[in-house]
Amino acid sequence: MDARAVLAAFKGRGMVGHLEALQRVADNNNGNRASGTSGYEDSARYVEDQLRAAGYTPVRQTFTYRRDDQTVETFNILADTAGSAENTVVVGGHLDSVQNGPGINDNGSGVAAVLETARWMKDAGIKPVNRVRFAFWAAEEDDLDGSGHYVNALSEDDIRRTALYLNVDMAASPNGVRSVHDGDGSDFGDDGPDGSKEIEDVFFRFFEENSLPAETTPFDGGSDYEPFLQAGIPGGGLFSGDVESKTDTQVQAYGGTAGRDLDPCYHEACDTLSNIDSALLQEMSGALAYVTAAYALAARN
Numbered sequence: 001m002d003a004r005a006v007l008a009a010f011k012g013r014g015m016v017g018h019l020e021a022l023q024r025v026a027d028n029n030n031g032n033r034a035s036g037t038s039g040y041e042d043s044a045r046y047v048e049d050q051l052r053a054a055g056y057t058p059v060r061q062t063f064t065y066r067r068d069d070q071t072v073e074t075f076n077i078l079a080d081t082a083g084s085a086e087n088t089v090v091v092g093g094h095l096d097s098v099q100n101g102p103g104i105n106d107n108g109s110g111v112a113a114v115l116e117t118a119r120w121m122k123d124a125g126i127k128p129v130n131r132v133r134f135a136f137w138a139a140e141e142d143d144l145d146g147s148g149h150y151v152n153a154l155s156e157d158d159i160r161r162t163a164l165y166l167n168v169d170m171a172a173s174p175n176g177v178r179s180v181h182d183g184d185g186s187d188f189g190d191d192g193p194d195g196s197k198e199i200e201d202v203f204f205r206f207f208e209e210n211s212l213p214a215e216t217t218p219f220d221g222g223s224d225y226e227p228f229l230q231a232g233i234p235g236g237g238l239f240s241g242d243v244e245s246k247t248d249t250q251v252q253a254y255g256g257t258a259g260r261d262l263d264p265c266y267h268e269a270c271d272t273l274s275n276i277d278s279a280l281l282q283e284m285s286g287a288l289a290y291v292t293a294a295y296a297l298a299a300r301n
């Protein structure tokens, strides 16, 4: 797989259309797309329609959880490629928004990256040796409930047959960075299971071959990779930043504004279609596609 060709392909893909669709969903549903709401249902229908149009058969995995004093019924969406289930590659991002905003960067951008990776694999004619399971999680914004439910429902055998998990939670932060999870904890101390360092390396290979600066970000438990890591499944993924202020060093690498939050609208009502960097979204999505394809095609034992 040629990293430069994958980036070029993603530079030609109109990914903002997915974000426009999710913004319309929020506009039609009280300004949000939170789990258990009509905005979540409409978000799900958009994703399912896109997957079906690309030749996938999406399935809902329904579950309930507690939010405040309420029982919420919601669901994840899963869609599989062909390929061996013995080395399943799970690629996901959370589909829900917070309750007080439309969640276009958090995590419409991650949804767009996962969806476009699924679509690109079909368009590029990639025939996975290992099954890829695309996942759109519910209730991340409550307590990682969707990914937690998925991992809890896996048997020991299912866990053994899950080769790795790739996560995207924010890929278009308007003052953002390109960051990759620190698989071996060499920069931040918290390492993932064996194999997580290799995932980090494959992401960096994509950015290096495209002369795009990138950095690491810690596994701090803040997104859907956490239940997978806790189950001993290697993990990795991408993050474009939220409440941290951009440093001078980061401005030199990526441009943007020093001293301003990487995402000034994180978890706020202003996380709209105007709160995104569409070029960054294409680069991050290309990276996700490259790493997904690398593991989908890898010979493993």
Ligand SMILES: [Zn+2]
Binding pocket: 094, 106, 107, 140, 169, 170
């Ligand atoms: Zn998020």
